[in-house]
């Protein structure tokens with residue numbers, strides 16, 4: 001399926017009757033990006049083509065320098081130690097019986113079901129390729145395993161072929177292992193897609209941009225840090241996708257045994273630590289008492305990690321919740337709209353909406369506690385529920401009710417402590433910080449694997465619910481410009497990820513083993529890193545201890561923020577420069593701010609600087625505003641929105657077949673973009 005740049009690989013070309021081709025040319029679609037999203041749209045294209053395409057032939061171009069299905073994030077050649085962040089049983093890219101869809105009902109296996117069914121064949125394939133670690137991994141996979149991204153890649157590559165097999169007979173699919181550079185209107189409204197390695201542009205009736213996470217040019221902060229590094233002969237690793245930084249050799253500048261400052265303790269940090277420790281030859285051993293130990297290879301740098309919280313993300317919860325709490329209950333779209341109407345102004349996410357979020361989380365927590373652990377409560381559930389519903393979060397009345405009804409403080413929801421476990425804590429020594437963070441991580445991992453604390457799992461579900469409601473408040477213009485543009489992607493997404501999207505417990509156990517081995521140190525909360533001109537070194541300070549650390553090397557361990565304006569992607573850069581694509585802006589009476597995301601209309605059509613939606617250009621993915629933010633993988637059995645979005649996009653692309661072609665410039669059916677907020681989801 002691979003092909004050299006601009007040498008297309010036809011994947012299917014059954015005969016189309018010549019007479020029909022003369023009458024109606026095939027519908028030509030072009031997909032820029034061949035990751036899981038394009039895979040999902042192609043699957044729905046096949047399921048809906050019979051209804052919308054009739055007997056017209058279909059020709060599909062797919063452009064991506066990486067292998068289709070897996071794309072850049074899930075490519076198989078990345079380090080086998082890098083893991084997916086969901087259990088194998090919770091991941092699917094194919095619809096199942098729960099999916100309420102308009103096209104032909106089709107279903108496919110979850111990641112785990114597929115690995116289970118292909119276990120021997122995959123193990124043999126990996127062994128033959130010398131990938132012994134992957135061969136061993138696939139043999140041991142259980143539904144609960146957090147598998148390597150390389151195994152996830154194998155699943156996506158297989159699902160890609162399945163999606164292609166579901167396209168109408170006679171469909172031609174050309175995969176171009178290339179980068180799209182530009183997109184222009186051509187004669188008859190056709191879309192011209194210029195590729196880096198091909199003289200002639202691809203000509204399509206409609207184009208889908210499914211480009212995932214584009215790179216970003218360094219901003220003022222990164223530029224200043226890079227200049228400081230260059231002036232003093234220091235190393236600064238800029239924000240990026242850790243796997244790509246590794247592949248590009250950027251991590252080679254971090255030398256064995258040298259002190260390295262790491263700012264950020266989220267998932268980019270976890271990948272970094274893995275690659276610089278076990279990835280450099282260290283190994284883990286468990287002793288007779290069950291304690292995990294790290295045996296260094298000597299090739300590791302000594303990592304010193306800090307962040308605002310000073311602790312890694314909370315562990316993934318490793319048990320199932322018996323039943324779902326009533327959600328949404330306190331934070332509903334209607335509650336947000338009513339509050340804004342009552343206040344007569346847009347809502348500030350932290351000041352106005354957070355009390356509703358907190359009450360939603362607390363409501364789910366206490367619902368689960370009373371339901372399953374009633375022996376740890378001291379008032380009748382009906383009485384508690386009545387008083388709880390009436391009390392506002394954060395009031396003395398609320399706190400008094402909880403103190404009276406829930407005797408053990410460990411059973412009460414302490415959101416401040418959950419969010420900032422090191423807040424107000426300090427010690428005089430670096431060793432003291434290491435010990436405190438290790439104890440925190442061990443306690444957190446233990447608790448989140450213990451179903452006696454199943455109220456934590458209810459909070460997780462409430463967070464998912466609240467995340468969706470906040471997104472709808474953002475889309476519907478209920479939030480202030482500042483909250484919509486900055487808070488949603490900033491502290492709220494950060495809090496959500498920290499509580500609900502942390503690493504598997506085994507990874508956290510490894511972090512504590514690395515800390516005991518002296519390979520990883522913790523700097524504490526409120527960590528700040530700056531270039532010190534006097535010494536020509538990086539210097540880190542934190543609120544948790546009075547000392548400071550000075551190093552030659554510094555890693556910004558985080559993913560870049562979305563920015564269409566500053567994107568390094570040549571296609572998006574050109575579209576934005578010409579005004580053919582714009583960044584999402586939020587405006588209120590006081591200011592206009594941007595979220596950095598690509599504006600589309602309610603149907604995912606690209607919106608230009610005049611506010612017109614292009615009828616033949618669609619965009620979807622993590623950088624796209626509105627409904628396109630939906631995550632790329634679906635949970636099975638929950639009628640996931642992933643498939644409905646894919647279907648809506650597929651049906652829209654197919655509907656191009658019904659449109660008459662017109663001359664360039666006059667765009668049939670050009671839609672007017674929504675105003676404030678730019679994008680609306682479905």
Ligand SMILES: Cc1cc2nc3c(=O)[nH]c(=O)nc-3n(C[C@H](O)[C@H](O)[C@H](O)COP(=O)(O)OP(=O)(O)OC[C@H]3O[C@@H](n4cnc5c(N)ncnc54)[C@H](O)[C@@H]3O)c2cc1C
Pocket residue numbers: 032033034035036037038063064065066070071072073074083084085086178179180181210211212213214241242559569570571572620621622631632633
């Ligand atoms: C490091 C990392 C880890 C992640 N881990 C998880 C996880 O464990 N679980 C999970 O559910 N989600 C995870 N995600 C989220 C991720 O967004 C999705 O899993 C998924 O990859 C998104 O699918 P996509 O097709 O929209 O984008 P991508 O998978 O990013 O695919 C987009 C494709 O577009 C191509 N492309 C971009 N621009 C051009 C161009 N100009 N020309 C040609 N091709 C182009 C890229 O090469 C890429 O292959 C992770 C994301 C990152 C960054």
